[in-house]
Amino acid sequence: MKNNLTFDVIIVGSGVGGATFTDYLLRKNPTLKIAILESGPHNTKENFNQREIDMTALYYNRGAVLSKNLQIGVAAGNTLGGSSAVYTGVSFRPPSSVIENWKNEFGLEFLSDEYVDKSLDEIEREISVHELPKSWDNDNNRLFQEGAENLGIPVKRLKINTKNCQQQGFCNLGCTTGAKQGTLEVQIPKITKLGVQIFCNTKVISVAENTINTIVLEAPEGTEPNTLENGSHQFTAKKIVLAAGVLNTPAILLRSAKLLGINNKNIGRYITLHPAFNINGIYHKNLSNYKGFPKTVYSDHFSKSDNFYLETSFYFPGVTAKNISGYGKLHQEIMKSYNRMMSILILTHDKAEYHNRITIDKKGNIVIDYTLSKDSKKALVKALQEATKVFFAAGCEQVLVPGSNKLPLTREDQKSIKNLISEKYLNLYKTPLSSAHPQGGVRMGIDKNKSVCDLSGKVYGTNSIYVCDASLFPTSVNVNPYETVMLLAKWVGENIMK
Amino acid sequence: MNPHFKQNIILISEIIVPKIHKNDALQYAFLKNFKHIFQGLEKDSSNKIKLLVIVIENLSFIYNFKSFNDLNFNERDKYINNLFEFPIGKIVGGLTGLRSLILISYYGIEDIWPTIQYDGPINNRVK
Numbered sequence: 001m002k003n004n005l006t007f008d009v010i011i012v013g014s015g016v017g018g019a020t021f022t023d024y025l026l027r028k029n030p031t032l033k034i035a036i037l038e039s040g041p042h043n044t045k046e047n048f049n050q051r052e053i054d055m056t057a058l059y060y061n062r063g064a065v066l067s068k069n070l071q072i073g074v075a076a077g078n079t080l081g082g083s084s085a086v087y088t089g090v091s092f093r094p095p096s097s098v099i100e101n102w103k104n105e106f107g108l109e110f111l112s113d114e115y116v117d118k119s120l121d122e123i124e125r126e127i128s129v130h131e132l133p134k135s136w137d138n139d140n141n142r143l144f145q146e147g148a149e150n151l152g153i154p155v156k157r158l159k160i161n162t163k164n165c166q167q168q169g170f171c172n173l174g175c176t177t178g179a180k181q182g183t184l185e186v187q188i189p190k191i192t193k194l195g196v197q198i199f200c201n202t203k204v205i206s207v208a209e210n211t212i213n214t215i216v217l218e219a220p221e222g223t224e225p226n227t228l229e230n231g232s233h234q235f236t237a238k239k240i241v242l243a244a245g246v247l248n249t250p251a252i253l254l255r256s257a258k259l260l261g262i263n264n265k266n267i268g269r270y271i272t273l274h275p276a277f278n279i280n281g282i283y284h285k286n287l288s289n290y291k292g293f294p295k296t297v298y299s300d301h302f303s304k305s306d307n308f309y310l311e312t313s314f315y316f317p318g319v320t321a322k323n324i325s326g327y328g329k330l331h332q333e334i335m336k337s338y339n340r341m342m343s344i345l346i347l348t349h350d351k352a353e354y355h356n357r358i359t360i361d362k363k364g365n366i367v368i369d370y371t372l373s374k375d376s377k378k379a380l381v382k383a384l385q386e387a388t389k390v391f392f393a394a395g396c397e398q399v400l401v402p403g404s405n406k407l408p409l410t411r412e413d414q415k416s417i418k419n420l421i422s423e424k425y426l427n428l429y430k431t432p433l434s435s436a437h438p439q440g441g442v443r444m445g446i447d448k449n450k451s452v453c454d455l456s457g458k459v460y461g462t463n464s465i466y467v468c469d470a471s472l473f474p475t476s477v478n479v480n481p482y483e484t485v486m487l488l489a490k491w492v493g494e495n496i497m498k
Numbered sequence: 499m500n501p502h503f504k505q506n507i508i509l510i511s512e513i514i515v516p517k518i519h520k521n522d523a524l525q526y527a528f529l530k531n532f533k534h535i536f537q538g539l540e541k542d543s544s545n546k547i548k549l550l551v552i553v554i555e556n557l558s559f560i561y562n563f564k565s566f567n568d569l570n571f572n573e574r575d576k577y578i579n580n581l582f583e584f585p586i587g588k589i590v591g592g593l594t595g596l597r598s599l600i601l602i603s604y605y606g607i608e609d610i611w612p613t614i615q616y617d618g619p620i621n622n623r624v625k
Binding site: 049050051052053054056057061062064066069070071073168170176286290291316317318319320321322327328329331332335336338339361363365427429430431432 | 513514515516517531534535538539540542543575582587588590591592594595597598599601602603604605606610611613614615616617618619620621
């Protein structure tokens, strides 16, 4: 064990939570000695080669993190910049109904309308959040609008955080031009200039008061070299801030419970995953939807009534193949139509439930113990039915959806959509259900019996351990979560030294 | 990846992506991608995949009264189809996870891209 790496504040994680926190901490406390520990390697935009196989390295476990029951896969970034290196940049403010619930039920009174609006105005300005012009809509986005409008479904334009985007369309494999204004381009260059030290490939094993136990792993080939020797290192700091994401932050606390002397039954509990299907229709002519910006529009029309959003999206051949049910000759025939495929992302709002949790196995490995609720299944089926209608209304000849007893569905099936897509055909062991928006697990709240962190982000029962990532969310925010993470990280960063 | 595991992965993958059946060049390219991802997995995950493959091998004796390696293509196809309907959900879930890994490995082969009219990375398009 190598010791004596001492700082005022150490942050675990360089994603939107950790890097935003550090940015705001430094604005009020510019002389602090700060370090960030990042479990992923130091990739720069020069490393992003737009190849699916290589770029799986940007994700935890190559993008193959499965729930304990093997029914849902969770994608989370594992590289400098965290998930902000691989998100599309879809920027939503938290819905006011969610904020009201967090204030009323969990006591997050600091989230006044004035604080939220002022903070997000500033954040959005700094990371260049804006609507993309209609002229940027590729065929997929154009057809989604046509289909929805034919059915009377209102469509809204998404806001994205990019600057000088070249519309290459490879956002989820890392942005090669640095147009995406994630932490890799905005906060990290800024805070490193101010003296923040970043240690990559540094996996946190456990934390105790003022102490972090880590292992520095070898830097993968082609990434920036480590500044520390490989092996065990102990860091000390006056304050420790966990921003390692929903998979890791609860797991670190669970591994550290004895060292910290805490026994909070809520650690890891109430996670939500925003369960998603990405589904495809086949149009009658070539579309090339993998070219151009993948997401410009969405519909929240079914959000209140049926608990889901529809967003546009488009993925590369491997992920698209994975998202289409089945295998064998029929599947390969279908994939020949890749260039004619239209695509819709279904995002369902799941409720925060006690039994859904992050836990650890005997070796301390992360276990996602999550069971899809009846309400979420109902929402998924309804969303699959409505998205199918949109595909056909947009002019698709065939539609490929899980939860159907027929693959593919054809135009003749339109009258029987309710019968052909139903819960009885939704075998979750066989469907490619996924999540890219895990939330909760280390709830913030005024009542220490119902939460894990207090309103400053400090873990109840500790003196020096704080949290500032999506695991703080008391419930699902129901939309793409990164702006809400930044909002909470700003709050914790501004107040931690008080 | 030892030779026995590799062989079993190919035998399963031929059912998921039949184009690699009896195609040495495609099998080589496929295995290169599969290995690249597999070796990057956390040990716990790669061990679970190895275990699943052993289960598939052993269940073959019960389902088919012969070893997995001795099944011809059609027998293997039927057997894998049966496993996707297996009463234990975790076997089906594991197989679905393996299917994802196989599909991503296969469609990551550059020679396959023209067959689905995918132009690949921007650098490829400039050439």
